[in-house]
Amino acid sequence: MVSLHPTIAEVTERIRARSRDGRAAYLARIDAAAGQGPHRATLSCGNLAHGFAACGPADKEALRDGRAPNLGIVTAYNDMLSAHQPFERFPFLIKNAARNAGATAQVAGGVPAMCDGVTQGRAGMELSLFSRDVIALSTAVALSHDMFDAALYLGVCDKIVPGLLIGALSFGHLPAIFVPAGPMPSGIPNDEKSRVRQRYAEGKATREELLEAESASYHSPGTCTFYGTANSNQMLMEIMGLHLPGASFVNPNTPLRDALTAEAARRAAAITALGTDYRPVGRLVDERAIVNGVVGLHATGGSTNHLLHIVAIAAAAGIELRLEDFDALSSVVPLLARVYPNGSADVNHFHAAGGLAFMIGELLDAGLLHGDVETVAGPGLARYRVEARLDEAGGLVHVPAPGRSAALSVLRPVAEPFRADGGLRVLRGNLGTGAIKVSAVPDDRQVVEAPCRIFSEQGEVKHAFEQGELDRDVVVVVRFQGPQANGMPELHQLTPTLGVLQKRGHRVALVTDGRMSGASGQVPAAIHVSPEAACGGPLARLRDGDVVRVDAVAGTLEAMVDAAVFEAREAATADLASHHAGMGRELFDLFRRVAGPATRGASAFDASAT
Known part of the structure; x- marks a missing residue:
């Protein structure tokens, strides 16, 4: 068994020590909520009738009976934002998969989803950071009906995933699976887009030339392909064990993406308190998972916005994370990825080179991640050393991560990093x-x-x-x-x-x-x-x-x-x-x-x- 790097162990213990009282109070609160049992059974007849009035006969019967899991869907769908437009189809996929698993699913509520790419330099950008807290509040409202045994969170971009997770942690007794939509296919090279932007800044390119370049980059449903906050969010959810393995960077509206979405529903139904593998999100997001998230941020050269977001997420789970923890971890975590703006490749190239499956394996083997965490997929982060595939019958399978990077200019092993620290x-x-x-x-x-x-x-x-x-x-x-x-x-x-x-x-x-x-x-x-x-x-x-x-x-x-x-x-x-x-x-x-x-x-x- 690989020994944990001493700095990783030391920082984790320091966080655990300073968080002891806050974490204990948080766990006591969610344990008390869990101890009340499936809450739907405690609703009055009038409450429950309101809760399933719009359901079809089969779902209504299952909800009346109360013994089958009911999954809440909290969605950031809108069709103005490319990253969130694919979520339009997800409730249908999730509900069908839930029924096939002997469960039910309902859209519990929606949360706002704004795009920093649209509001850059505009007055609306001044609402952006606070939208994270509005999303957390909206998530709490969605789940406040006490109708659900687990929740599925549909979100991708900048403040949306952190806001959803903060809200989910306020209902930490419920299992939570985050369900991404995936990046759009690659457009024009990022270096070319950057060149046109700089030429425009110097007055050497017209607005029409700039718009043409931007449109060729942001061109279809899915997440923007550079490694900004949105794609850092997806990395974070996977390395913290809140995605299904291999889910982060599969393109939208593909059979594999649909299979991953359906499997998320089946897995959520399997990890409620009604079964034998109860996995509440407040227990999964512990000091080790938070440290793993910071390690992933450093190893990939991720978004600086997470200096704010991971701190706020940790606080929602009763954990006190400080800037000096980021600094200490950065000193020992090597940079393994070069994805724009830290390189010329995009996240599709990163995924094709081996992606998170390869990177997580490398970090585990170097003792730079806590491998003993609990995840939505089961015990141990080693479950994430796999890639998602479809078998000949169209079923979802997972195959071992590649033993080496397919593109050393994009993704490298720990022994040959781009730089020795996280930068x-x-x-x-x-x-x-x-x-x-x-x-x-x-x-x-x-x-x-x-x-x-x-x-x-x-x-x-x-x-x-x-x-x-x-x-x-x-x-x-x-x-x-x-x-x-x-x-x-x-x-x-x-x-x-x-x-x-x-x-x-x-x-x-x-x-x-x-x-x-x-x-x-x-x-x-x-x-x-x-x-x-x-x-x-x-x-x-x-x-x-x-x-x-x-x-x-x-x-x-x-x-x-x-x-x-x-x-x-x-x-x-x-x-x-x-x-x-x-x-x-x-x-x-x-x-x-x-x-x-x-x-x-x-x-x-x-x-x-x-």
């Missing part, structure tokens, strides 16, 4: 605490020291660039972008502009209390800086021309200003009124007021919020 660093200094992802940043750009230029809006950066004001070594500071300021929008629109400056040979970095997206790439970016400027954080004391040092090697984020002078400065303020109304933003005032800091997941459920 994520925590930054600390007189400007606060933040993080930087360097897996795609050239080695000679991981330390940038230059005069800063300060902005309070990302549109101001683009204007300054167009006026030639940034054509030099510069640290671009975009402040008043934190959760309490304006909901912490992604600043992904800055990527092409800053990328152009870097390609011109300038030493460039970004410092912000906002977010970049899962598509953050080759420009060094110190993000999630906390405390945020709107709460009087140190970024508010910076002045134009101050020299700022972003040092991903030493892990520091410093204003090179005399300490006494810096501390004596009055914190700048910003008029944020225009960000607090319009496009529904006035409805989120409560979320802004109670949001916790980025270091704690920027959650509206954070009791420590200022």
